[in-house]
Amino acid sequence: MSELSHYRNIGIFAHVDAGKTTTTERILKLTGKIHKTGEVHDGESTTDFMEQEAERGITIQSAAVSCFWKDHRFNVIDTPGHVDFTVEVYRSLKVLDGGIGVFCGSGGVEPQSETNWRYANESEVARIIFVNKLDRMGADFFRVVKQVKTVLAANPLVMTLPIGIEEDFIGVVDVLTKQAYVWDDTGLPENYEIKDVPADMVDLVDEYHELLVETAVEQDDDLMMAYMDGEEPSIEDLKRCIRKGTRDMSFFPTYCGSAFKNKGMQNILDAVVDYLPSPTEVDPQPLTDEEGNETGEVATVSVDEPLRALAFKIMDDRFGALTFVRIYSGKLNKGDTILNSFTGKTERVGRMVEMQADERNELSGAQAGDIIAIVGMKNVQTGHTLCDPKHPCTLEAMVFPEPVISIAVAPKDKGGSEKMGIAIGKMVAEDPSFRVETDEDSGETILKGMGELHLDIKVDILKRTYGVELQVGQPQVAYRETITQAVEDSYTHKKQSGGSGQFGKIDYRIRPGEPGTGYTFKSVVVGGNVPKEFFPAIEKGFKSMMEQGVLAGFPVLDVEVELYDGGFHAVDSSAIAFEIAAKGAFRQSIPKAGPQLIEPIMKVDVYTPDDHVGDVIGDLNRRRGMIKDQEAGATGVRVKADVPLSEMFGYIGHLRTMTSGRGQFSMEFSHYMPCPANVSEKVIAETKERNAKK
Incomplete structure (x- = not known):
């Protein structure tokens, strides 16, 4: 067993395609855990071991690996970058003590980096920053550092500077020790030399060294006083201060390199040992x-x-x-x-x-x-x-986001039902953001997830891993019906056929109920015109008819029925006769009470960068949305709105297009509201057509 102070539980997280998995591969190679490096683009990386990951070149589920560097034990978790799998990042951050945020040298701070950064802030995870892919066209280390400040509202502490850029990138300068690490062209991580700082970089390195010292000594009042008196602090003292500042998230040590070309990786591993906290140093x-x-x-x-x-x-x-x-x-x-x-x-x-x-x-x-x-x-x-x-x-428990999209599925062959049930059960246990339910109205199996890619992959896993072929349908909206006018009416059920007959007469009022009340029944009959023992039968008769409305057969909500009079026959009246009378009364009176279709309204919370707020609000208005609130944050704006569910299908795709992939949203059911006439007519026509086919 290692000493606890020598443990580092770290996660690697970033936007999709910034090079997290490649960085993990290099760490494993350097620490001697693997002897041949697998590449993501060849579908051979160690941590992307699912078929779907190898094929698509993306990470879907976080993978855990353990390795050793300089007598320290690293537990490393490589997390996915795609927004549909953020739950994997969230739950990994929950159990980690530190992290490496990887940013692409040319792409900079991308949308998913913002989300992951926000999650890491909420989980209070100390981080170091690695600006990767500096060998790529368009790479610019200083632009990315600036974006970290402006987009993430974070404070990057530059620890290494690049020597050369794009295809001329040959190594890095350690700002703390003022030493240059230069790699040769073999691409092997161990083939580097430590040299003096290149002449054309001396002034730049001095400038950043001074900035680093000033930032670091702020963590220790005595050192700061000594530094202001002209005393240069030792490397050990500076490292101690940087470690404290990193742990308190006052700043984030920022490194650069190219994981693919094996340049700058040793500095990252040393930084994990030097600056990221051990399990005992994190708030319990x-x-x-x-x-x-x-x-x-x-x-x-x-x-x-x-x-x-x-x-x-x-x-x-x-x-x-x-x-x-x-x-x-x-x-x-x-x-x-x-x-x-x-x-x-x-x-x-x-x-x-x-x-x-x-x-x-x-x-x-x-x-x-x-x-x-x-x-x-x-x-x-x-x-x-x-x-x-x-x-x-x-x-402290984990809280997972609610799914935002659902699809209806059915096995292609009869025998697949049981197999599908077992497989989906296992998948729900693995992924808390994936839910399944059976629609009571249609009997379909509904899969719910975080986005279209999320559900795509689930259907793919069912097919390949569990051998269940599925038919995937369009999502259905759960419409309901209600009434808009009060009606007073009377209905008599009589049937005479040799022997005792059936007789039940009811006088009643039907009126719209308060939203959310469902169905309520009360009796104000006085004088025994309808004996009390028949009230439950009348209530049951009306209730059974609420399952299917008169417009399109959707369940009826928010209706009050009041029984105020009636009549009975000493011999022919029975509970069944009054139940049938109530059913007849429903059929007779609901069409007179102004029946209306109502639709589910969702509480939608959209997160968008400042420059796309107008587009997002305009789009929500086009979707019949009511904007409720706007909140400006450090990195963007949250727009809250009430939008009909029927208008929200495929929304994530539109949102990502509008916001260059940086927008996100969540939604949950809020209440039912009347449908506009044009929507109502269309739904009723489609439902009747569908029912006719059955």
């Missing part, structure tokens, strides 16, 4: 009660404390279910019994493994600070706390 996770409120206690990172761990990812692979766990305190050994504080059930730890992407090494024990996987846990889900049964506790 707060403990919460069952409702999720903080109790004031924290999970102190220490081997001597009781076991506290968080399950942050479930993965199903060829060996069975894997539960990824970050251990905050205590020790965990093979054969231990642990308590899941969410379910209240205990489970025995059978096998524990250290992950190398999809390879695994068996472990007999693990301790505070470790990120490991447990094989074969039965009832554990993402966000559950695992702890010592004698010391139950709950760590």
Whole structure:
């Protein structure tokens, strides 16, 4: 077991295509974990091991690897960059102590970098910045540094400067030590020399060195006073100050290089050791009660404390279910019994493994600070706390965004139903932002996710991994019907056919109810014209008819029925007769009460950069949206609006086009509102046509 101060739990995150996975590959190569580097564009990288990842050249699920550098143990998580998989980034950040934000030297600070940066700020994760791809056309290190300040409202502390740019990029200057690292043309990371700073860069390096020292000594009052008196601080003192400032997120040490060409990677690894916090230096996770409120206690990172761990990812692979766990305190050994504080059930730890992407090494024990996987846990889900049964506790839970898009699916062949059910069950356990439900109205299976690519990949995984071919339908909107006018009416049900007949007469009022009340029934009959024992039958008769409205067969909402009089026959009246009378009354009176189609309205929250606010608001108005609020933030504007669900299909694609890929949105159901006449007519016509085909 390594000493806790020698642990570094770090994540690598950035916009799609900034070079995260390539950076991870280089780290593994440098630390001796792999001997041949796999390239993303060849579909051979270590951490992108899913078929879909290799094919599309993108990372879909975060992968964990462990390696060693200068006696320090790194647990590295390579996260996806695509906006549809942000939940992977979010839950990885939740269990990490530090991160490397990778930015493309030519692309700069891109939209997904902003989202991930925001998540990292919320999770209070210390970061260093790596400006990658400086060998590419159009690369500009200083422009990216400026963007970090303006777009992310962050403070980059430049630690290395590039020597040459684009195809002339040959190495970096360490601003702290004023030494130049120059690589040769072999492309091997170990083939570099340490030289003097090139003559044409001396002034620039001096300028940045002075800036670095001034920023660093602000972290220590005594050093600052000495520096102002003309005393130059030692490298050790400066490193200590930079470490403190990085941990407090006062600034972010910023490095440059080219992961693909193996230039500048050693400096990054040294920076992880020098500046990113160990598990003991991070604010401990707060403990919460069952409702999720903080109790004031924290999970102190220490081997001597009781076991506290968080399950942050479930993965199903060829060996069975894997539960990824970050251990905050205590020790965990093979054969231990642990308590899941969410379910209240205990489970025995059978096998524990250290992950190398999809390879695994068996472990007999693990301790505070470790990120490991447990094989074969039965009832554990993402966000559950695992702890010592004698010391139950709950760590702060994870909150996942609501899905924004849904599609209806059905297996192509009859036998696929059961197979699909089992497969989707496993996929829902793995990915908390992927949901499934059965539409009560249509009986269809509805898959919900974070975006079109997200659901595309899920359908692809079902087909390839689980062998389930699906028919994917158009999403359907759950319309409803209601009434707009009050009606007073009477209905008599009589039937005479030898022996006792049926008789029931009701006088009633039907009127629109308050929004959200559904169906309410009351009786004000006095004098016993309708005996009390028949009231439930009348209520039941009306209620059963509310399932299907008269316009297009959608359920009816917000209707009040009041029974005020009626008549009965001593022999022929029965509960069934009054129930039939109520059904007849519904059919007779609802068409007279101004029936109307109502549609679901969604509460939409759009995040957009400042320069696209006008386009976004104009587009929401075209979608029949009502703008409710606008909030300006450091990096953009949040627009809140109420928009009909039927107008929101495919919105994410339009939003990304309008905002050059930088916009994001979330939506949830708010309430029902009447449809405009043109929409109503179209829906009724389409529904009747669909029903006629059935």
